[in-house]
Amino acid sequence: MAEVVVIGAGLGGTLMAYELLPQLRKDDRLTVVSQGAVYHFVPSNPWVAIGWRKQSDIEIDLVDIMKRKGIRLLTQGAQRVHPSESRIELGDGTSINYDYLVIATGPELAFDEIPGLGPQGFTQSVCHVDHAIHAKEAFDKLAANPGPVVIGAVQGASCFGPAYEFLFILETELRRRKLRDRVPMTFVTSEPYIGHLGLDGVGDTKGLLESEMREKHVKWITNARVKGVEQGKMSVEELNEDGSVHKIRELPFAYSMMLPAFRGVGAVRGIDKLANPRGFVIVDKNQRNPAFPNVFAVGVCVAIAPVGATPVPVGVPKTGFMIESMVTATALNIGALLRGRPALAEPTWNAICLADFGDSGVAFVAQPQIPPRNVNWSSKGEWVHYAKVAFEKYFLRKIRRGTSEPFYERFVLDQLNMAKVKGTKEEVKTGT
Structure with missing residues (x-):
């Protein structure tokens, strides 16, 4: 009998548990360790933040689902991993041992690295x-008393898509409320150019996103380093290509949403040979840690080197399909090891993404994610918005049913091939 443990019950961890089950032998046991028992669909958070979704619309209680599937769910969270002992110290002081471990914790949000950043700041x-609920309360205040808006992603951020999504979703809602003319909007990003996305662009994302911003009267600042935030004011350094300061800006705002940098969670951060200096888990081409071969990692917690040097630090995103490919490879590898075979499966690490802009959107395909690529394509249109709505419903249904087969690539590529979503004309819940 083998003890297989997954830490995390977000997108990566939940899918990891579902795909591991068919790979286990009859007497093996699977345990998921999470902070609480509720899964929520992170890509819908921008909709929650302006009231197009309620929190209950995107949350699923995992207790009954995991029990039905025969998975042990421990909700006290992981305090510390001890890889040399094959042991996990849990949040309540108890410990569990493992034969194989999959770390799927996602990141820790590094708001504290910039004074005044985040929901506890300004x-x-x-x-x-929970942040999206707080953002909705702040948005209601903006709607009652319109003023300048600053949206973007700070230095070290590695997930830029949600910043662009929220920018345009917010812009769409302001237009629908006839408030857009009273809200100047500025996009502030650590990217070297608009549409870089931590991937050095995909297809013509630079042109598509710049065009969208010009059309929507959104100003932008790239190579931006946020120095600090005060009530109603953001201090930003705009850097030259050589890293020197080109201009210092003081940006007033009535509302601001800025994505933070990520780092590894406390349970693994600082563990020599398991995590890098930033706390992300080191893995080889089979998602396996070289120093502790019974430890695997998937998702945002995985260490990936940047695509190239930039004046301001920019991380590499881990998109949904990329994570799913990591999950599938890891499940196959653990299944092989349990049967005395070598772990040879490798993830594809392709990027396939739908970015919703409220009433349109941008889709892109990068195969592989890191250039040079075999496929390097992007497009925009109203169909992307409907595809994102359909995907949310599709994904939440998968989580509720506990479906194990990979589906992200098939679903998204179907939408790309059709360039629309047939039979899916139910609008996002806007109240209009």
């Missing part, structure tokens, strides 16, 4: 549903 976030 800016909003859509990284967690």
